[in-house]
Amino acid sequence: MEKYSLEPYGKNEEVSDYRKEEAYLRAKKKVESIIGFYWHLAVYIVVNLFLIILIGVNAGFGGFGPYATAFFWGIGLFFHFIGVFGPDFFFGKNWEKRKIEEFMDKERQNWE
Numbered sequence: 163m164e165k166y167s168l169e170p171y172g173k174n175e176e177v178s179d180y181r182k183e184e185a186y187l188r189a190k191k192k193v194e195s196i197i198g199f200y201w202h203l204a205v206y207i208v209v210n211l212f213l214i215i216l217i218g219v220n221a222g223f224g225g226f227g228p229y230a231t232a233f234f235w236g237i238g239l240f241f242h243f244i245g246v247f248g249p250d251f252f253f254g255k256n257w258e259k260r261k262i263e264e265f266m267d268k269e270r271q272n273w274e
Contacts, residue, residue: 199246
């Protein structure tokens with residue numbers, strides 16, 4: 163009769179299940195943040211179209227006034243985008259490597 167078990171998990175399967183669950187939770191959190199960004203974008207478009215039309219009709223479309231909210235909110239939306247997708251979204255993880263290889267190929271062509 164064994165009172166205490168020194169192993170935190172009974173089998174290796176339990177450890178891998180834990181890792182799968184952890185990966186699932188991370189993926190779910192990432193998907194929720196992407197959905198949150200798209201909702202933010204949708205609200206940004208709807209509200210700013212309404213404000214630009216409303217202010218533009220009443221005060222005219224000239225100047226910075228009708229577009230001020232869209233501009234400053236757009237800055238916040240951009241930072242939300244960077245927070246969700248990361249700075250590597252524009253260039254990608256392999257972008258630097260591809261560019262270096264591209265420039266090295268050009269150099270090789272110049273020497274040949």
